[in-house]
Amino acid sequence: MTNELWVIAEDSAALATLCGAGRALGLPVRAVVLGDVEDAGAYGAQEVLRFATPVSGLVEDTAPDVAALLEERQARLVAASTSPTGTLVAGRVAARLGVPLAAAVESVEVGETLTVRRQVLGGMAVRTEQLAGSAAVVTIGAGTFDPAPRGEAAEVAVETVAAATDSGIRLVDTQVQQVESVNLAVAPRVVSVGRGFAAQEDLALAEALAAAIGAELACSRPVAEGSGWMAKERYVGVTGAKLKPDLYIAVGISGQVQHTSGVDGAKVIVAINKDKDAPIFADADFGLVADLYEALPLLTAQL
Ligand SMILES: Cc1cc2nc3c(=O)[nH]c(=O)nc-3n(C[C@H](O)[C@H](O)[C@H](O)COP(=O)(O)OP(=O)(O)OC[C@H]3O[C@@H](n4cnc5c(N)ncnc54)[C@H](O)[C@@H]3O)c2cc1C
Structure with a gap:
């Protein structure tokens, strides 16, 4: 061998x-x-x-x-x-x-x-x-x-x-499921949203930031699987996507290990959270203790 x-x-x-x-x-x-x-x-x-x-x-x-x-x-x-x-x-x-x-x-x-x-x-x-x-x-x-x-x-x-085996199974029908095509694994910059957002329409704040820096949008699991605001392909973590972007901006994400283990290969992590004791700050290279509803428009306007 x-x-x-x-x-x-x-x-x-x-x-x-x-x-x-x-x-x-x-x-x-x-x-x-x-x-x-x-x-x-x-x-x-x-x-x-x-x-x-x-x-x-x-x-x-x-x-x-x-x-x-x-x-x-x-x-x-x-x-x-x-x-x-x-x-x-x-x-x-x-x-x-x-x-x-x-x-x-x-x-x-x-x-x-x-x-x-x-x-x-x-x-x-x-x-x-x-x-x-x-x-x-x-x-x-x-x-x-x-x-x-x-x-x-x-x-x-x-x-x-040549394959010799016939399993005896025949494919009868295929129905294509509508899934969002996103390959977060190759995105160099990612803006990721969590339950700190109070309503789905508020995600526009994160979309604007992502557009300003040419980033893909991702999320924590509850945003995809709980509220269904974003496609499942976009959630990051141990049971979701594993990313190694140059820049990962976590907004309104508490930073539980099930989430952060999906980005432990990120080069730079920025966290925006209104709770100064949020665990995400332990993993972040840069942290902003702020209300995302105030911070995101100001940040986007500067970029
Ligand atoms: C087996 C298992 C597997 C799991 N796998 C995953 C996984 O792959 N990925 C994943 O993400 N999770 C996973 N989870 C869930 C994980 O444990 C957490 O529950 C989840 O990551 C929390 O998501 P969140 O940070 O968005 O929400 P929360 O924990 O509720 O955090 C919301 C944060 O937003 C902040 N916030 C609130 N309002 C504002 C505001 N106005 N401005 C700024 N900040 C604000 C709060 O201070 C808080 O820190 C898993 C759990 C289990 C048990």
Whole structure:
């Protein structure tokens, strides 16, 4: 078994994330792509093997064939994304290979054994786990590592591999859910709103600040999942998006660890909160103890 990272990706965003993980871990990457992944050869993998979408129409049904290929190639460390498809494939491949599966890891140490670190207890703690045996499958979330840039390395040819297994399932219908398309993980500046905003229309204050500095808008979980003022794709934290922006401005956010663990990679955190004892100030590089309704218009006007 060799020390390289085999990645399984169902789209180019997952491929960029997983190839970025390989770079960060200092491991050469070999990729298995499922279905039609745009520019699959352009993210720095040394080899790209493609499984066409199987007759079932579900790319995750390639898992038995992917597992057989990885076994033949003596893959030691395999990574998929934490997306629903990535998680499904990772679980099936790990079961077929008879190796442990570690979900949503933040780091992997490759020695005689594999050791992973991941958040537990809703982000309250980080656990280090040594995995039994010498091979494993892990899943890695977007934003955990910087994504590999497209086209920086020389492009490799994509080789198509025939899938032999028929799961017997047929895709009958697909209804596209209307979700907001936002990729916070690559935004250099983010203005994030919390329950300090009293009404949905007041978010216009944060939108104006974001527009003034060219930032994306994000939020705490209650703003997305509780009040439904913003799309779920925009909430940050242990169960939401994990970001590493250059600038993160938290407005009316208390700063519970479940939120701040999503931005602990931010270069600069600015907090605006009217409570001087709010925990967010412990994580902030710059803090403004102020009522957001007074501070935001003044701040935006200065920019
Ligand atoms: C298992 C688990 C997972 C979780 N995952 C996440 C997650 O991924 N992301 C996440 O965000 N949360 C998550 N949570 C919820 C988290 O614990 C907090 O409840 C949540 O982050 C609080 O959101 P908030 O800061 O917007 O609201 P609050 O905690 O209510 O804070 C509002 C803040 O606004 C300030 N404020 C009020 N009015 C004003 C004003 N006029 N001007 C300025 N400041 C004002 C207040 O002083 C307060 O600090 C999770 C919880 C659990 C149990």
